[in-house]
Amino acid sequence: MIHNFNAGPSILPRQVFEQASQAILDFNQTGLSILEIGHRTPLFQAVLDEAIALVKELMQLDSDHEVLFLHGGATTQFFQVPMNLLNDNETAAYLDCGVWGTKPIKEAKLFGHVNVAASSKDRGYTYIPRDFEIPADSAYFHYTTNNTIEGTQMHFVPETTVPLVADMSSDVLSRVMDFNRFSLIYAGAQKNIGAAGVNMVVVNKNILGRVTRQLPSMMDYRKHIENGSMLNTPPVFAIYVCMLTLRWLKEQGGVAAIEKINNQKAALLYDTLDSIPVFKPTVDKADRSKMNVVFVMENPELEKAFLELCKKEGMVGVKGHRSVGGFRVSLYNALPLGSVKTLVELMQHFALKHA
Ligand SMILES: *Cc1c(COP(=O)(O)O)cnc(C)c1O
Numbered sequence: 001m002i003h004n005f006n007a008g009p010s011i012l013p014r015q016v017f018e019q020a021s022q023a024i025l026d027f028n029q030t031g032l033s034i035l036e037i038g039h040r041t042p043l044f045q046a047v048l049d050e051a052i053a054l055v056k057e058l059m060q061l062d063s064d065h066e067v068l069f070l071h072g073g074a075t076t077q078f079f080q081v082p083m084n085l086l087n088d089n090e091t092a093a094y095l096d097c098g099v100w101g102t103k104p105i106k107e108a109k110l111f112g113h114v115n116v117a118a119s120s121k122d123r124g125y126t127y128i129p130r131d132f133e134i135p136a137d138s139a140y141f142h143y144t145t146n147n148t149i150e151g152t153q154m155h156f157v158p159e160t161t162v163p164l165v166a167d168m169s170s171d172v173l174s175r176v177m178d179f180n181r182f183s184l185i186y187a188g189a190q191k192n193i194g195a196a197g198v199n200m201v202v203v204n205k206n207i208l209g210r211v212t213r214q215l216p217s218m219m220d221y222r223k224h225i226e227n228g229s230m231l232n233t234p235p236v237f238a239i240y241v242c243m244l245t246l247r248w249l250k251e252q253g254g255v256a257a258i259e260k261i262n263n264q265k266a267a268l269l270y271d272t273l274d275s276i277p278v279f280k281p282t283v284d285k286a287d288r289s290k291m292n293v294v295f296v297m298e299n300p301e302l303e304k305a306f307l308e309l310c311k312k313e314g315m316v317g318v319k320g321h322r323s324v325g326g327f328r329v330s331l332y333n334a335l336p337l338g339s340v341k342t343l344v345e346l347m348q349h350f351a352l353k354h355a
Pocket of ligand 1 (some may be wrong): 008072073074075076100144146148167168169170188189260
């Protein structure tokens with residue numbers, strides 16, 4: 001039995017793997033594979049329409065918000081956002097809380113000015129800054145809702161009158177939020193919504209059309225809206241896997257229902273870490289991520305032994321990111337509570353042996 005704690009690409013629901021494999025052989029009893037149908041056929045249009053409708057329903061979006069499925073991963077959004085929202089002479093405010101906070105700042109500087117409203121670099125990105133100021137004349141405020149590598153998560157939405165832009169790649173649809181508060185949300189699919197190769201963008205159409213620069217068509221959100229995410233051949237299979245995963249999420253009871261289970265998983269793991277002195281969580285308690293749990297060991301020499309035990313017991317993807325070390329356990333929507341229970345038992349056994 002394998003327990004998959006990978007940080008991304010990561011575990012998806014079993015039924016999604018089964019349905020996706022079936023669709024490769026015979027899509028909806030057409031005798032055709034999902035991999036060989038035209039993207040402008042009614043067959044694929046129905047998939048795309050359902051995926052968009054499910055996002056709107058699960059996020060309870062109002063009619064100003066459009067849903068797009070684009071290429072290039074979240075990393076393309078790091079520059080597509082300022083390209084569309086920031087004029088050369090304007091300033092956008094950014095929050096820097098880790099690797100995924102720093103990269104979009106670097107890209108935005110290619111298109112305008114950046115004001116880093118706050119950074120947690122001083123303590124190795126182990127906390128989320130509070131009481132920072134967002135200047136009222138900022139073109140927008142950008143932040144990362146969940147810092148996948150460092151294991152911190154924003155448990156509040158910053159108060160501001162400027163348009164909010166968020167990279168939600170690693171916690172989108174994992175908890176209830178007022179998604180309509182955001183002018184733009186983006187998320188690479190490979191953590192909570194599907195297979196790698198597609199990027200979900202939710203954009204309030206009222207913020208578009210302000211920049212004066214010329215945009216290549218593929219970079220222009222308005223062109224994608226006009227063309228229904230089909231300016232060119234979209235990543236058909238990746239969108240299909242998203243649609244199946246979104247269907248699964250709806251069947252589970254939607255975002256509020258999955259949030260309850262996500263809370264249970266995170267509480268079980270953090271309670272265990274807090275109660276066993278062998279393990280040492282690395283980030284401030286108030287800012288702990290419910291998606292990516294990062295910890296090291298009191299005695300670093302034991303880390304290898306624990307890693308080997310995990311490997312032997314079928315625990316996949318628990319090694320920490322190379323920039324942080326230690327361990328990172330990802331608890332995305334599709335990870336069953338049972339996998340966390342099994343891991344916690346293993347930790348308790350290990351601690352008894354090495355106390
Ligand atoms: C994984 C991740 C990214 C990078 O996504 P790509 O699709 O590889 O470009 C960006 N931001 C966050 C928060 C992530 O977790």
